[in-house]
Amino acid sequence: MRKFLKRARLPLAGLLVAGLALPVLASFFTTLHWTVDWVALFLKPALIGLFLVGLALAALVRWFKAGRKVAGLTALAFAPCALGFPLLGGSASLSPEQVARALTVYQHNVWAGNLDGAAIAGQIRALDPDVAVLIETSQYYGTGSHFDALADTWPYQLKDTPRPARQARLRILSKYPVSDTQIFRDEATSMSLVVARVKAEFGPVTVMGLHFTRPWPFDWPKKQMEQLAVAMPVLEEYDCPCLVVGDFNSPPWGRLARTLEARFDLHHLPLGWRGTWHEALPEFISIPIDLSFASQDLEFGDATVLPAAGSDHRAVMFEIAPTAERQVLQPR
Numbered sequence: 001m002r003k004f005l006k007r008a009r010l011p012l013a014g015l016l017v018a019g020l021a022l023p024v025l026a027s028f029f030t031t032l033h034w035t036v037d038w039v040a041l042f043l044k045p046a047l048i049g050l051f052l053v054g055l056a057l058a059a060l061v062r063w064f065k066a067g068r069k070v071a072g073l074t075a076l077a078f079a080p081c082a083l084g085f086p087l088l089g090g091s092a093s094l095s096p097e098q099v100a101r102a103l104t105v106y107q108h109n110v111w112a113g114n115l116d117g118a119a120i121a122g123q124i125r126a127l128d129p130d131v132a133v134l135i136e137t138s139q140y141y142g143t144g145s146h147f148d149a150l151a152d153t154w155p156y157q158l159k160d161t162p163r164p165a166r167q168a169r170l171r172i173l174s175k176y177p178v179s180d181t182q183i184f185r186d187e188a189t190s191m192s193l194v195v196a197r198v199k200a201e202f203g204p205v206t207v208m209g210l211h212f213t214r215p216w217p218f219d220w221p222k223k224q225m226e227q228l229a230v231a232m233p234v235l236e237e238y239d240c241p242c243l244v245v246g247d248f249n250s251p252p253w254g255r256l257a258r259t260l261e262a263r264f265d266l267h268h269l270p271l272g273w274r275g276t277w278h279e280a281l282p283e284f285i286s287i288p289i290d291l292s293f294a295s296q297d298l299e300f301g302d303a304t305v306l307p308a309a310g311s312d313h314r315a316v317m318f319e320i321a322p323t324a325e326r327q328v329l330q331p332r
Contacts, residue, residue, distance in 0.1 A: 010069060013057065017077045020049045024080040027087055030255040034221040037255045041215070044275065044285055047084045054078045087253045089270030094301040098321035102301060103200045104128075108315035109135040109211070109247040109277075109290060110143070116310035117143030121150055123309050124173075127317055128153075131198060132173040133209040133245040135313075147171060158196050160185060170194045170209045170246075176201075184234050191227040193234060193246075202322050205298070206238040210246040212256065224249070224256055232263060242266075243320060244293040247313065251288055266293040269300045269318055276316060279308035290316055299323045 023046040026039040054077035057070055094102060106129035110120045114136075120143070124132055132154065137147055151157060154173035160183045161169070170192055172178070178196040185192045193210035212227050213219045235242065244266065250256040252268045260266060268291055275286030283305060290313055294300060301319030308314050 010073070013053070014073055014076075017050065017053060017073060020046045020053065021076075021080040022046070024050070024084040027084060027253045030253060031258055034216065034225075034255075037250070038215055038221075040253060041251065041287060043084060043087065043251065043253065044273070044287065047081055048285065050077050050081050050084075054081070088272055089252070089268075090272055091302045092270055092300040094299060094319060094321055095324060098299065098324065099301065099319065101202050102319040102321040103198070103202070103205065104130045104317065104319050105207075105243070105245065105292070106132040106315065106317050107134075107209075107245045107290060107292060108132075108306075108309075109311060109313040110137055110309075111311035111313065112136040112138035114143060114310045117146035119309040120311070121146040123306065123315065124150060125153070127306075129317060130175050130200070131207060132171075133207065134171040134173070135209065135211050135247045137169045137171050144169070147173070156196075158183070158194050160192055160194055170211060172196050172207055172209055174198050174207075180206075180238070182234065182237075184231075186227075186230045189223065189227045189230055191230050193231055195234060195238065197238065197240060204240045205320075206235075206240050206242040208235060208242065208244045208246075210244070212247065212249045214249045225259070228256055228259060232260075235264060241295045241297045241322075243295075243298065246291065247289060248291045249289050250291075252291055257291060257293070260293060264293075265296055267296065267300075268293050269303050269316075271303055271305065271316070274303070274305040276305065276314045277312065279312055279314050283314070286314075290314070292316070292318065294320060297323055 023039050023042040026036045027043045030037040030040050054074055057074040156174040156178045158181050159171040172194050177199045180197040182195040195208045198205050198207050213223050248256050271288045273284045275283050275288045276290040277287055298320050303316055303318040306315040
C-alpha cells in the first residue's frame with residue numbers, strides 16, 4: 001500500500017492541478033455554453049487552490065526523485081494563476097477634477113428576508129450617496145417603510161410594485177431630479193428592472209437597476225440569458241450615457257457580463273478579490289455578483305465593499321464621472 005501511494009502521489013497531484021485549472025480555463029469561454037459558465041463560477045477558489053498547490057510542490061520538489069516532473073507540474077500549477085488573476089481586475093481611480101464632480105452610487109441587494117431594514121437605511125444615511133440602487137426591497141417583511149423614510153434626503157424615488165406583495169422589489173433613490181422613468185417586468189421570465197434618467201451635475205445619466213435569477217441548479221440553465229434578452233431592448237430605448245447596476249448572480253467574467261458589455265460597449269467596475277456573496281464567506285473567496293457597468297464616456301472610481309447589514313450580500317459604493325476627455329455629458 002505504501003509503495004502504491006508513493007507511486008501514485010505524482011499522478012494524483014497532476015489530477016488535482018488539472019481539476020483546479022478547469023474553472024480558470026472555463027472563465028475564458030463562458031459564452032460557449034451554460035455548463036462552461038457554471039464551472040467558471042469557481043474561478044477564485046480554483047486560483048487560490050492552484051497557488052497553494054504550486055507552493056507546496058515547489059517546496060517539496062527536492063524530496064521527489066522525479067524532480068524534473070515535479071518542477072514541470074509546479075509550472076503547470078502556476079501558469080493558470082498567471083492567466084486567471086487578471087480576470088479579477090484591479091482597481092479604478094478618478095482624477096481630483098473628476099472626483100469633485102463625480103456621482104456617488106450605492107448598490108445593495110438588501111435581501112427580501114432581511115428583517116433589519118433600519119440597518120440598511122442607516123448605512124445609506126451614513127454613506128450619503130447621490131444615488132442608491134436597491135434590490136429585493138420587499139415590503140412583505142415591513143422593511144419597505146424604512147426606505148420610504150429616506151425621501152427626506154433622496155426625494156426622487158422609483159420602485160416597482162410586482163404582485164404578490166411578497167415578491168422582491170427594486171428601487172432607485174436619487175438626490176437629483178429624474179425623468180424618463182420606466183418600471184419593467186416580464187412575467188414569462190420573471191425579469192424585473194427599473195430605469196431612470198438622473199440629471200447629475202455633469203449631465204444626464206441613465207441608471208438601470210435589475211435582478212437576475214440564480215444559476216442552475218436553482219433555476220432553468222438558460223433562464224439568465226432569457227432574462228437578459230428581454231432586458232436589452234429596454235436599455236436600447238435610452239440614448240444618453242448609461243449605468244447598469246444590479247445583482248447579476250453571475251461574476252464579471254461570466255456570460256451575462258460579457259454579452260452585455262459586447263452588445264452595448266460597456267465596461268464593468270473592477271472589484272479585484274473583493275466578493276459580495278455570500279457575506280458569510282471572506283471577501284477574497286466570495287463571488288462578485290453585484291455588478292456595475294458603464295458606457296465608455298463614463299469612468300469608475302475605486303469601489304468600496306461594505307458590510308452586509310443583515311443581508312446575504314455585501315453592499316458596494318463607488319464614484320463615477322465623465323472621462324477626462326468629456327467633462328460634461330450630453331445625450332447621444
